[in-house]
Amino acid sequence: DTGVSQNPRHKITKRGQNVTFRCDPISEHNRLYWYRQTLGQGPEFLTYFQNEAQLEKSRLLSDRFSAERPKGSFSTLEIQRTEQGDSAMYLCASSGTAGSSGNTIYFGEGSWLTVV
Amino acid sequence: QKEVEQDPGPLSVPEGAIVSLNCTYSNSAFQYFMWYRQYSRKGPELLMYTYSSGNKEDGRFTAQVDKSSKYISLFIRDSQPSDSATYLCATSYTGANSKLTFGKGITLSVRP
Numbered sequence: 713d714t715g716v717s718q719n720p721r722h723k724i725t726k727r728g729q730n731v732t733f734r735c736d737p738i739s740e741h742n743r744l745y746w747y748r749q750t751l752g753q754g755p756e757f758l759t760y761f762q763n764e765a766q767l768e769k770s771r772l773l774s775d776r777f778s779a780e781r782p783k784g785s786f787s788t789l790e791i792q793r794t795e796q797g798d799s800a801m802y803l804c805a806s807s808g809t810a811g812s813s814g815n816t817i818y819f820g821e822g823s824w825l826t827v828v
Numbered sequence: 829q830k831e832v833e834q835d836p837g838p839l840s841v842p843e844g845a846i847v848s849l850n851c852t853y854s855n856s857a858f859q860y861f862m863w864y865r866q867y868s869r870k871g872p873e874l875l876m877y878t879y880s881s882g883n884k885e886d887g888r889f890t891a892q893v894d895k896s897s898k899y900i901s902l903f904i905r906d907s908q909p910s911d912s913a914t915y916l917c918a919t920s921y922t923g924a925n926s927k928l929t930f931g932k933g934i935t936l937s938v939r940p
Contacts, residue, residue, distance in 0.1 A: 716871075743925065745927070752932065752933075753932050753933070754832075754834075754916050754918075754930030754931050754932045754933050755872065755916070755928075755930050756930070757927055757928065757929070760927055768927065803871055803872075805871075807925035807926075808925060809925065815923070815924060815925045816862075816874050816877060816924045816925055817874070817924065817925055817926075817928060818874070819864075819871035819872045819873070820871050821870055821871045822869075822870070822871050824869075
């Protein structure tokens with residue numbers, strides 16, 4: 713069990729550029745989540761996949777944000793035309809379904825985005 | 829009003845103290861209650877989770893849920909400097925492996 717892996721860990725980008733983050737969940741987990749966390753706040757839910765299907769998206773996920781999980785394994789979160797307000801830590805998490813060994817949510821170390 | 833409110837911090841205690849961390853929530857449909865610990869610039873890690881009302885103990889940690897008052901607590905006994913971190917309460921409608929709603933977190937510092 714190597715845990716949830718996120719890359720890159722840190723990204724500094726200029727306003728208006730596109731950025732993409734990758735998440736590799738725990739191998740046997742079929743649920744994958746993206747959260748965003750700003751300083752002094754708890755994580756806020758962005759979106760959730762079960763296998764390759766994106767089942768829920770938050771209102772926080774504007775049309776500049778897109779997430780994919782093409783083969784039900786790794787996932788990418790792309791932010792287009794970044795704005796300074798997008799500066800945050802983007803957390804990926806995974807879990808199994810009820811009855812499996814993954815019945816709680818495990819978080820990755822996060823990907824820090826700074827938009828300058 | 830946010831769905832999960834957490835007592836504001838930061839909190840500083842001497843080593844060995846008993847720490848009480850508290851949250852309230854507004855939606856009675858929440859059934860699962862979690863406490864996560866987050867060290868600086870790291871992802872949250874699950875400490876404990878509880879289904880419905882009641883107490884759950886794990887070593888020096890006790891989680892308590894009172895659904896009648898919509899109140900969640902985490903007690904830490906014999907606190908250690910290594911307990912210094914941000915503590916996040918979280919709730920879920922359908923399971924500890926489902927979408928979570930977090931409080932804003934409280935930063936705890938345990939002084940040697």
